[in-house]
Amino acid sequence: MQDHLQKYFTLAFSIDCVVFGFDGADLKILLIERGEDPFDGFWALPGDLVAPDEDLNSSVNRVLKELTGLSDLFFEQVETFGAVDRHPLGRVLTTGYYTLVKISDYELNPSSFAAEARWINVNDVKELAFDHNQILDSCIQRLQKSVRTRPIGFELLPPHFTLTELQGLYEAILNIELDIRNFRKKILQMNFLKETGQVQQNVSHRPAKLYQFDEEQYNLLKSKGFNFEV
Amino acid sequence: MQDHLQKYFTLAFSIDCVVFGFDGADLKILLIERGEDPFDGFWALPGDLVAPDEDLNSSVNRVLKELTGLSDLFFEQVETFGAVDRHPLGRVLTTGYYTLVKISDYELNPSSFAAEARWINVNDVKELAFDHNQILDSCIQRLQKSVRTRPIGFELLPPHFTLTELQGLYEAILNIELDIRNFRKKILQMNFLKETGQVQQNVSHRPAKLYQFDEEQYNLLKSKGFNFEV
DNA sequence: TCAAAAGTGTTCTGCATACACCCATGT
DNA sequence: ACATGGGTGTATGCAGAACACTTTTGA
Numbered sequence: 001m002q003d004h005l006q007k008y009f010t011l012a013f014s015i016d017c018v019v020f021g022f023d024g025a026d027l028k029i030l031l032i033e034r035g036e037d038p039f040d041g042f043w044a045l046p047g048d049l050v051a052p053d054e055d056l057n058s059s060v061n062r063v064l065k066e067l068t069g070l071s072d073l074f075f076e077q078v079e080t081f082g083a084v085d086r087h088p089l090g091r092v093l094t095t096g097y098y099t100l101v102k103i104s105d106y107e108l109n110p111s112s113f114a115a116e117a118r119w120i121n122v123n124d125v126k127e128l129a130f131d132h133n134q135i136l137d138s139c140i141q142r143l144q145k146s147v148r149t150r151p152i153g154f155e156l157l158p159p160h161f162t163l164t165e166l167q168g169l170y171e172a173i174l175n176i177e178l179d180i181r182n183f184r185k186k187i188l189q190m191n192f193l194k195e196t197g198q199v200q201q202n203v204s205h206r207p208a209k210l211y212q213f214d215e216e217q218y219n220l221l222k223s224k225g226f227n228f229e230v
Numbered sequence: 231m232q233d234h235l236q237k238y239f240t241l242a243f244s245i246d247c248v249v250f251g252f253d254g255a256d257l258k259i260l261l262i263e264r265g266e267d268p269f270d271g272f273w274a275l276p277g278d279l280v281a282p283d284e285d286l287n288s289s290v291n292r293v294l295k296e297l298t299g300l301s302d303l304f305f306e307q308v309e310t311f312g313a314v315d316r317h318p319l320g321r322v323l324t325t326g327y328y329t330l331v332k333i334s335d336y337e338l339n340p341s342s343f344a345a346e347a348r349w350i351n352v353n354d355v356k357e358l359a360f361d362h363n364q365i366l367d368s369c370i371q372r373l374q375k376s377v378r379t380r381p382i383g384f385e386l387l388p389p390h391f392t393l394t395e396l397q398g399l400y401e402a403i404l405n406i407e408l409d410i411r412n413f414r415k416k417i418l419q420m421n422f423l424k425e426t427g428q429v430q431q432n433v434s435h436r437p438a439k440l441y442q443f444d445e446e447q448y449n450l451l452k453s454k455g456f457n458f459e460v
Numbered sequence: 461t462c463a464a465a466a467g468t469g470t471t472c473t474g475c476a477t478a479c480a481c482c483c484a485t486g487t
Numbered sequence: 488a489c490a491t492g493g494g495t496g497t498a499t500g501c502a503g504a505a506c507a508c509t510t511t512t513g514a
Contacts, residue, residue, distance in 0.1 A: 005242075005279075005319070005320075007281075007282065008242040008243075008279040008280075008281070008282070009240055009241065009242045009320055009321075010239055010240070010242075010282055011239065011241050011242060011243050011280075011282065012235075012238040012239045012241060013238075013241050013243065013312070013323055049235075049238045050238075050241075050312065051237075051238070052237065052238070052240055052241065052321050053314055053321075054314070055312060055313055055314055056310070056311075056312035056313075056323075077309060077310065079307060080286070080307065080310045080325050081286075082243070082280065082285060082286035082325075083285055083286075084283055084284065084285055089235070090235075090239055091239075091282050091283075093243055093280075093286075093323075095310050095312075162466085163466090163467090164465080164466075179504075179505075179506085180466090180467085180468095181467090181468070181469080181505095181506085182503070182504065182505085184467080184468085185468095185469095186502095186503090200466095202513085203464090203465080203512075203513080204463080204464070204465090204512070204513040204514060205463075205464040205465040205466070205511075205512055205513075206464080206465060206466045206467080206510060206511035206512050207465095207466080207511075207512065208465080208466055208467085209466085209467090229503085392493085393493090393494090394492080394493075409477075409478075409479085410493090410494085410495095411478095411479085411494090411495070411496080412476075412477070412478085414494080414495085415496095416475095416476090430493095432486085433485075433486080433491090433492080433493095434485065434486040434487065434490080434491065434492090435484075435485055435486075435490080435491040435492040435493070436483060436484035436485050436491080436492065436493045436494080437484075437485065437492095437493080438492080438493055438494085439493085439494090459476085
């Protein structure tokens with residue numbers, strides 16, 4: 001390499017993940033408590049430095065696997081942050097990703113930093129390490145945009161779910177209230193839900209029907225998108 | 231810095247800009263012809279390595295200033311690319327930005343790489359250096375999305391313009407045809423256009439009225455956005 | 461029988477769409 | 488007078504928004 005280029009090859013790069021989960025009532029994210037400086041004791045987004053021979057996507061998958069024990073999670077790149085002083089140890093640029101996890105699939109993984117991970121209600125997040133609040137805001141906004149145009153919300157639900165749960169998910173993500181009749185009309189029109197024939201068990205009210213995704217329709221919509229302007 | 235971290239601080243980072251312009255008929259981008267390896271002789275997006283003490287936005291502004299002689303251009307971050315082998319000289323990650331320029335403001339700047347710059351019709355772009363075709367595609371898609379929800383298209387027009395020019399701009403960006411009556415109805419309803427009182431000169435047909443932006447309304451819309459689902 | 465959530469239809473309004481003719485100017 | 492692009496209004500259909508009561512179960 002030519003000499004005048006050397007000084008540019010002195011930066012580090014990381015990825016940070018906003019891992020969203022839905023517990024049936026609230027939208028949550030996974031945070032980890034840092035056990036070392038800088039920001040010792042602060043809560044932070046899971047993330048890691050990108051190795052010199054590692055792709056961005058590999059890096060995200062690695063972090064998610066270590067954190068949740070799960071592979072092939074849905075994720076989307078959101079924004080890259082590069083303020084000169086964003087990391088106290090040196091020049092580290094970072095790219096924020098959001099990820100969707102079925103909270104029921106998630107199990108704490110005893111290895112690595114996952115031991116310190118916790119689900120926190122999105123609305124209860126306080127001051128985070130580094131510029132992670134900024135990354136979080138950016139990811140929330142992107143999720144809100146994407147959920148209206150692509151059927152990604154369903155990555156957050158268990159295989160069988162009620163329409164009320166689905167509506168609650170949209171309400172939690174978009175932070176608005178939806179009309180029950182209009183919501184059902186619109187969702188059912190889209191035609192990617194199938195009745196399972198089952199209903200809720202042991203609820204002290206009229207049990208709701210359980211639905212699942214019609215794989216075919218669902219994959220079709222995944223590729224061409226939809227409009228859910230609520 | 232701790233030793234085990236050293237190996238991560240060996241990457242370089244760049245920004246690449248898709249500079250859009252509109253000549254009244256077609257959507258164009260500024261490309262530069264490379265005069266050195268790698269990809270000597272190839273056309274490429276304007277861009278540069280980010281200095282160790284330089285913010286991303288500063289870096290974009292610097293490149294745009296060198297390229298066009300203009301400051302304070304509108305730009306938006308789009309996507310970051312980090313494939314391990316994307317740059318032959320070493321590990322260089324890059325973030326793609328798109329930028330909007332009033333083509334009439336643009337003057338070739340004799341300094342720096344601008345001498346080799348040329349406006350190319352978006353549809354005529356062939357094989358570019360590095361992964362720049364990918365970056366371009368990503369920026370075009372983003373521009374198409376953004377132009378429907380924010381009044382950014384107007385960054386591409388001169389201060390006074392006709393409704394037909396405005397429609398042509400939307401058609402060029404979105405690559406579709408629009409109905410003239412419906413377009414005018416919708417645009418005028420939005421209420422951020424003001425008649426200048428002037429009309430076209432020296433045209434061999436009925437001269438069109440010239441419009442300008444109503445700054446107040448325009449800035450209002452900039453912050454809250456709009457819906458232009460065409 | 462009561463509490464609690466599930467489930468269901470209609471009306472109204474506004475916006476997108478489709479569509480054809482006359483107008484003002486320069487040559 | 489003709490060629491060229493500028494400029495205008497209406498009717499239709501569809502989708503979003505608002506809105507209240509009955510049903511089913513467990514306690």
